[in-house]
Amino acid sequence: MSREKETARREFVSEAEEIIEALSGDVAGFETGLKAGAVKPAVVNKIFREVHSLKGLAGMLGFEKVSTLSHDLEDLLDRLRLGKIPPSHGLVNILFESIELLNQLVASISRQGEEGEVDVVPLTSQIHTLAMQRAEAAEDVSLDWLDLDESTRKSFTEYEEHRLLENLRQQNAIYGVTVGFAFDVFDAELKKVTDALNEEGEVISTLPSSGGAEPDKIFFRLIFASNLPGDKVEALAAPFGGGVQPLLKRAFGPPTLPAPPPPVPEAEETLGVGDADLKSISSTVRVDIQKLDAVMNIVGELVLSKTALLRLSRQAASEHGSTPLAFELVKAARTLDRKVAALQASIIDVRMVPIGQIFNKLSRAARKISARNRKKIDLRFSGGDTELDKVMIEEITNPFLHLIRNAIDHGVESPEGRRERGKPEEGVVELKAYQKGNSVVVEISDDGSGIRPERIREAAVQQDIIVPDAELTFDECINLIFKPGFSSAKMVSDISGRGVGLDVVKANIMRLKGSIQVHSEPGQGTTFQIVLPITLAILQVLLVESGGKRFAIPLTSVSESLRITPEQIKTVEHREVYHLRDQTLPLIRLERFFNLAAPESPSGTTSPAAARNGRLFVVVVQAAERRAGLVVERLAGEQEVVIKSIGTTLSGLAGLAGVCELGENELVLVLDIGSLLEGVLEERSAAAAPTT
């Protein structure tokens, strides 16, 4: 494939994916409107325009199957938006099937450069059949009922004309709202007006006209349909300086028609030549994430240089006193510090994308799963604006999909089962995202049968995960579902029985330095709560020393640090604990966890440094609901680091997130508090497991 063709193909795939994503969300919105009995014409028109764009694109690049399918869809949607066929659930199903097929075709084009063996004919036949339907004959209305000049009337598209007639059929009044704005702000201002008007009706057409006597202005005549009386429409338009003119010549009912507004000034003077940029006005660019990763690595190196420079400047000031050179060096180091921080923040910001981007994918998959399960599911999303690093978004899609799949497959009962339990036939599966401090929390919940701890326990005993008489709390029992190989499903279904289990979901979340917890109430439902860091790229860490080695603890996991005496450490069941504000905090000695050379000390439990001054440091760390205190010899300060993956030698060790390089060319291990705490809990509950 030539370079140009390859570039065109990549551009097509990228644009097509974006269109299909948008399409998917809009069709879901259409379905919601249909269920509520209020399909928004603007949504239908948007779906039509998306398919229209895809068709134009595919045709231009010779992708025949995409082109054929989108052509037929465009025709169907055109008939729908013009009121020639009625909206129906059958149509929604066809739209979703089409999106699925278009996705397959685009994926094939992306992978192998061609559309592959997918057959679009069966679906296009269904589309043709549906397009033959007829909408019910509506009461006859006419544009002659409106006081419109010939020029305005000619500028209506077929769709706008249909929307006008449809509003007349619904006995809505039609108004002309005239607004004028300065040329440099008109689009933003006009959006405010149309948004305000669309709250109370439908802006059908937006006709621009020149400023005339006011060459720096541009005027717009909005054709607006609403059931509001004229004085209310005037009140709506007044904050924007808009004039309102009633256009309906015959009255349906009682709308009070206001006095005509001042006419739009005629064009008399030459329009001023602005200094607008002659390039495309688009303000966004698409960037390959690998390129951003490369920039991020450079920023990481800059952070190291900045740290070294700060250290050297302080050293120069302390060794040589307040010389002009030392002063300048400190000043330069501080400036660099500020600029690197700003650069870093900007790059992280560029990498951020709204989590809502994956909602459409999840929604499509959920639809399919619920159809195959013959379950009725109301899938709800909220918090789509919550932003996460693009890389994280890519990585969490599959774990989220698995949890939604589980909720539909195992959580929500069948419609009959729900009826018997007095629940509505339609189950609710919800994904809710929100930011909390430096983390993003995602909750995936269902209102199904919940997890029954006795069933989990029974299955865990059968699978030799726990001994029959193990003493487990309600939460410990439920958390057994995350054990490798655990399955409580009596029947391995077609869907959830395949692929990864919850242990893999958990491993994936933990690989992203996140944590997952499950809460369940038998009969009421289950919620999985996932906490993720906003980005993996740069970490703020607390440096500590233990067993003569330095470790980095991500600050997001640190609650507080304490200084205690060895005597304050108590022992419960041979484990060290510390009573912190009426809570028993398990203690972990890092040098023991990582089997580092045990430091010699009189007591055998404290390090030489601690033994010397009789004090120990405890860093209280937390991952989801688990807390523990890390006992260390020294706190060595906070620092920003760029985290890199660990080499193969250490990759099997629990408790490690990666490695970072400090300014002095020293490599330091970064702790993964989630897996470290889990490792300790594993060890502490080992007594409960059967011996092999």
Next chain:
Amino acid sequence: MTPETPHAASILIAEDSAPMRNFLCAALEDRLDDVEVVTAESGFAALRLLPSRSFQLLITDINMPDINGLELIHYLRENEHYRHIPILIVSTEASEEDRKRGLALGADAYLNKPFDPEALESAVAPLLGRKEKS
């Protein structure tokens, strides 16, 4: 400049699909000498660009998100400063009725999507008062 040398021409493209804009831009620059192509990703962007220079051709799609192609054509034809600019509509077959309306409003020609670069040149060259390249 000899009479055979085409005059420099500025073409404004109003099209909301980025790949389609790129295709139009590349095809026009490849096939026509001495043209400058300016692109607008929406009808609003086109409105803002119009006063910035003298355009010899507007190429517009019909279905666009803010103001559509017909509204843009109406604006040009009612404005004495832009009334003379030839207009080419690029649209799909489904917009046939709208294309007719565009021609009635004063557009000069139309081209059905999809089209190839030769067809584009054939449509554009006469509107710029040029002969097609052989």
